[in-house]
Amino acid sequence: MLYLCIMRKVLVDAHTHTVASGHAYSSLQEMAQAAADKGLQVLGITEHGPSIQGTCPIVYFRNMFVVPRQMYGIRILMGCEVNILDTEGHLDLDDEYLDRLDIAIAGIHEKCYQGGSKAENTHGMINVIRNPKIHIISHPGDGTAELDFEPLVLAAKESHTLLEINNHSLAPQRHKSAARVNNLELLRLCKKYDVPTILGSDAHISFQIADYDRILPLLAETDFPDELILNFWPDRFFEYLGLSTS
Numbered sequence: 001m002l003y004l005c006i007m008r009k010v011l012v013d014a015h016t017h018t019v020a021s022g023h024a025y026s027s028l029q030e031m032a033q034a035a036a037d038k039g040l041q042v043l044g045i046t047e048h049g050p051s052i053q054g055t056c057p058i059v060y061f062r063n064m065f066v067v068p069r070q071m072y073g074i075r076i077l078m079g080c081e082v083n084i085l086d087t088e089g090h091l092d093l094d095d096e097y098l099d100r101l102d103i104a105i106a107g108i109h110e111k112c113y114q115g116g117s118k119a120e121n122t123h124g125m126i127n128v129i130r131n132p133k134i135h136i137i138s139h140p141g142d143g144t145a146e147l148d149f150e151p152l153v154l155a156a157k158e159s160h161t162l163l164e165i166n167n168h169s170l171a172p173q174r175h176k177s178a179a180r181v182n183n184l185e186l187l188r189l190c191k192k193y194d195v196p197t198i199l200g201s202d203a204h205i206s207f208q209i210a211d212y213d214r215i216l217p218l219l220a221e222t223d224f225p226d227e228l229i230l231n232f233w234p235d236r237f238f239e240y241l242g243l244s245t246s
Contacts, residue, residue: 008232010210014044014077015105015138015164015200021047022054024204028067034206036072041234043209044077046105051083051092051112061097069102069246075234077243079103081138083112087120089127091134098133103243105164106131107138108145118146129155135241136198139166141186143178153189160240162230163190168202170214180218187222196228196240 017024018031026034028045035043045067048055064078079101083092091098091106098104106128108115115121125147128134137156140147140163156163163186169179190197203209210231218224230237238245 008226008229009039010199010212010231011040011234012042012198012231012237013040013201013203013210014042014103014136014198014231014237015046015081015166016044016203016209017047017081018045020056020060021204022052022056026206029071030206031203031209032071032074032076034209036074038210040074040210042075042077042237044079044103044105046079046081046103049080049082049092051085052109053111058093058097061093061100064100075245077102079105082106082134084108084124084128085112086114087116087124089124089131091128091131095133103136103241104134105136105138106134107140110144113145115145118148121145122148122151125152126155129161130159132159134161135243136162136164136200138164138200139169139179139202140164141179141182142166142169142174142176143182144176149182149185149189153186153193153195157193157195160242162196162198162241164198164200165215165218166200166202167212167214168200168204168208183215184218184222187218187224190228191222191224194228196230196236198237199229199231
């Protein structure tokens, strides 16, 4: 298909999981080697926060300093996919742990989210977007919580927080019926307001790293500009999020 021909080289995959998350299937080193084999420059290892059943114990996030940040020729970002717990935007990692992360992703997961109305959910999400310790919002368009996307995009632009377009949530097996329509709306709004975004593989096995096969048709449908996709631009990715490059 045409959209496969116009895809730039993906150099950053910021949202992946290893066996430490409890329901993923590759080790950290297997993920890093696969990312290097695919020609990436940056890989984020972002295990689930403690409210997800079966994930790593919280001590995992204290000991990440032992992991080399350069591995197989690529930059490794050790982080967490933190859980948003409620409509005020409370998180399941406190500041002590957030400060230990190279990158912090925050997202809503059904099993550990106390939701409310569309307005209430949007209020809590904006609070998280404005949290200076959070860099990326994972799968805001997956439909787990009803959200008003325009104020989220505007808040993200103001705060330099990236709203992720998530490949994993578009899988038919996930039964996220609203994900396609919601992600199209997010892309159109990001394009309208000139807001950068990030494509998330949400890889749970090494073969899924930098796999955005379900997102590509959405990018084509919205004629979304490459310049706003930070997976293609590592320097801009680090600069936009204020992340250390070393």
